Structure formats: structure tokens, C-alpha cells
Amino acid sequence: MKKIFIVLLVLVLSFNLLAAKTIVVGSKMFTEGYVIANMISLLLKDAGFRVEEEFGLTSFPLRAAIENGQIDIYSEYTGTAWAAYFKQTKNIYDPYELFNKVAEMDYKKNKIIWINMIPFNDTYAMAVKSKFAEENNIRTLSDLSKFVNAGNKVIFGVNPEFYERADGFFAMAKSYNMNVPKKYVKTMEAGLTYEAVSSGKIDVAMVYSTDAKLLKYKLTVLIDDKRFFPLYNPAILVREKVLNKYPEIKEILKPLTLYLNENIIIRLNYLVDVKGYEPEIVAKNFLKGLGLIK
Structure with missing residues (x-):
């Protein structure tokens, strides 16, 4: 049974x-x-x-x-x-x-x-320290372009792939009429750009737009007002x-x-x-x- x-x-x-x-x-x-x-x-x-x-x-x-x-x-x-x-x-x-x-x-x-x-x-983006954005009234990539083209020395940090790609950093700079000498663009692994901009080693970091490190390091993502980056x-x-x-x-x-x-x-x-x-x-x-x- x-x-x-x-x-x-x-x-x-x-x-x-x-x-x-x-x-x-x-x-x-x-x-x-x-x-x-x-x-x-x-x-x-x-x-x-x-x-x-x-x-x-x-x-x-x-x-x-x-x-x-x-x-x-x-x-x-x-x-x-x-x-x-x-x-x-x-x-x-x-x-x-x-x-x-x-x-x-x-x-x-x-x-x-x-x-x-x-x-x-969740795409590529460019970010700066929030204090830098406030002090220089920079909210968009067009604002950053004006700041760069006014003769201010701005150091960028991007990963090697974004540096090399035909649709990468220099295409973005061209889209925004941003005159950035190559010597002002440093390459580093993507995860290191957050620490580099936070510590002042660079001024603008290539980031990913929904990354937690944006909060951790109190960074401001600049608005892609000309919609350069893919969706x-x-x-x-x-x-x-x-x-x-x-x-x-x-x-x-x-x-x-x-x-x-x-x-x-x-x-x-x-x-x-x-x-x-x-x-x-x-x-x-x-x-x-x-x-x-x-």
C-alpha cells in the first residue's frame, strides 16, 4: 500500500x-x-x-x-x-x-x-566632474565644444577602441566642431576613465551612460544634443x-x-x-x- x-x-x-x-x-x-x-x-x-x-x-x-x-x-x-x-x-x-x-x-x-x-x-557618453560642469556652465557636448574652442586646455580620456574607431572619438569631435589636438586625448581602459577624471588626471571621460560609477564619483554626463552616439x-x-x-x-x-x-x-x-x-x-x-x- x-x-x-x-x-x-x-x-x-x-x-x-x-x-x-x-x-x-x-x-x-x-x-x-x-x-x-x-x-x-x-x-x-x-x-x-x-x-x-x-x-x-x-x-x-x-x-x-x-x-x-x-x-x-x-x-x-x-x-x-x-x-x-x-x-x-x-x-x-x-x-x-x-x-x-x-x-x-x-x-x-x-x-x-x-x-x-x-x-x-545605455550608450557611450562623455562625462565631467559635476563641479567642473557647474563652474564652466557646461551641460551639453555643444557647450563643451565652445569651451574647448575658446582655447581652454581640456584633457580627454577614452578607451583604445573608441580612440581608434572610425565612428569614435574624433568623429564625435568633428560632429561637434570641437578642435581637440591628439596630444590632449589619453587612452586607457574604460573602467579607469572614471577614476582619472575624478582625480583630475583628465578633464573629460568616456563613460557608459548608466554606469554606477557616475554616482560613485559624482560625475555629470554631458547631453549629446546633436545625437551622435548610437542608441x-x-x-x-x-x-x-x-x-x-x-x-x-x-x-x-x-x-x-x-x-x-x-x-x-x-x-x-x-x-x-x-x-x-x-x-x-x-x-x-x-x-x-x-x-x-x-
Whole structure:
């Protein structure tokens, strides 16, 4: 009798496991990717899904995983898809136009659906110490150009790739009519530019626009008023087969579009990178604070 009970229990548990709405969520292997992926996972779990997590992949393996069905959903950047996956070279400076184009291309080619573009842009940027910006009334790259062209000595720090690229630093300077001698441009690893500008070794640093170090070192990101830099808005990607089976996913994950923006994601990244909290804890506290999960 005991054996029969155990067999029945195993069958019931197996049936429940098979009947559960199971989703495989992926993530990229950097702070922002982990934070957003944990939000996706937590929202789905709260809505009754059984979630399997495949976190910490680089872009191309993650991309291959959703194309071959190993991963069902993850967040991707419009600029990454446009340039890296679809090999497009012309920049599009309207975030919604870019989103719509990559969404259309991905659906036609791979039956992957882009939903819920998140309204912040994690792209290249130029930053200065906040005190420097205030003292010299510099808020935009055009303001910086005027300051440089007025004869002020300004030292820039950029990573080697941005220095060398045809669409990198000197193309940016040309776009803004900024007369910067090469001797005033220092190359260094991207992570070191923050410390260099903070310590006064350089005046302007190449940064990433949602990096936690912007808060840590109290830097001001200069507005790209001529829209030189490419757009990298995150969006949620789902395999068509999965979304057809569970159309409620789009509504479940809509809060990411409603409640995330550039200032918030910088602060969430800061809690992980500077304060040392786990991305899952940061994501959970954020969603709980908004009353989005139990």
C-alpha cells in the first residue's frame, strides 16, 4: 500500500511539474543585465510561472540560445541587435524607429518578438566632474565644444577602441566642431576613465551612460544634443511560440517599461556595484517597493 501511495505521489508531482507554466529566462553577464533579468524572473514567478534561469552569458551565446530555443526570454539592446546581429552600419537616432526596425527584422528572420522597450539608453557618453560642469556652465557636448574652442586646455580620456574607431572619438569631435589636438586625448581602459577624471588626471571621460560609477564619483554626463552616439535601449525578447502560448507575458512585464528609466537604473546598478548587494535582492526590493510582487 505504501509503495502504491509513493508511486501515485510521484505521478501527481510529475503531472504538476509538466502542467506548470515553465519559462527559461536568460541574462547577459554584467550588472544591468543581471538586474533586469532578475526583475523578469521575479515578475513571472509572482504571476505563477515556473522559471528556469540561464544567467551570465555573453551576447552571441545568449543570442544563439534564444534562436535555437534553449532560452525563451531575455533583455537585449536595440543598438546591439542592429549593429552586431543584423550587421547594419547606418545609425538611427529615433529610439522607437530603431526598436521597430530591429523588431521587424528579428520576427521575419527568427520568429522572435520584441516587446516592452525600456525607456533608458545605455550608450557611450562623455562625462565631467559635476563641479567642473557647474563652474564652466557646461551641460551639453555643444557647450563643451565652445569651451574647448575658446582655447581652454581640456584633457580627454577614452578607451583604445573608441580612440581608434572610425565612428569614435574624433568623429564625435568633428560632429561637434570641437578642435581637440591628439596630444590632449589619453587612452586607457574604460573602467579607469572614471577614476582619472575624478582625480583630475583628465578633464573629460568616456563613460557608459548608466554606469554606477557616475554616482560613485559624482560625475555629470554631458547631453549629446546633436545625437551622435548610437542608441542602446533595452527591450524584452520572447520566442513567438512562447508568447503565443502565454500571451499574458507582455502585460506581466509591462512594469519594466513603466517604472525603469536612466536615473533609476543607475541607482540600481550602484546598489550592486558600489554597495555590494546581490542583483536579485536589488530587483526584489525595487519590485516590492512598487507593490508589483508579494
